[in-house]
Amino acid sequence: MPTSIRRMTTTDLDRAATVLGDAFADYPWTNWCVAADSHQQRVTELQRLYLEHLALPHGLAYIDEEHNGVVAFIPPDLPEPEESLVAKIVELHGDRFEHAAEAEQRLSAMDVPDDAWCLATAGVSRAARGRGLGGDLLKVGLAELDRRNAACWLDTSTHRNLPLYERHNFAVADHVVLDDALEVWRMHRPAI
Known part of the structure; x- marks a missing residue:
């Protein structure tokens, strides 16, 4: 039976953030740049902020009807976040915010296609993995x-994600190792 996927609404925020908190609880990127204490709670709250303040009002966000997976894209012309939002994000990163700032500096030097959207987040709850839901959400x-004739880019810090994204016409454009501890692959997908 095909998975039913729809645009997210604000009523989905709590469940979507919980799914993403679960999906990214053991992810190399979040382990590196989000404090260890109350880690999954911090990741969940960060994902909720990004969905609520960036993806839903300015981009595209989708969730499956069973609320097991989420994907969100943000446009290239995303407005600067309000200072109060930035302060909350810094607070949630905790003692690893310097890692996030270092990563942002290094990654900002990597190429991004002109007018490309960013695949900001894609995650499936651990209990629902292996069923193709991530691919369905991406599709x-x-x-x-x-339909918008828009290119897309993403960063991933898990090598095992590369084949999934390659199946959706992304190609590795760059690769960096941060602080000898974290690998990040930047991938581009041309407008089709």
């Missing part, structure tokens, strides 16, 4: 970007 969101 729906990328189809909308294709």
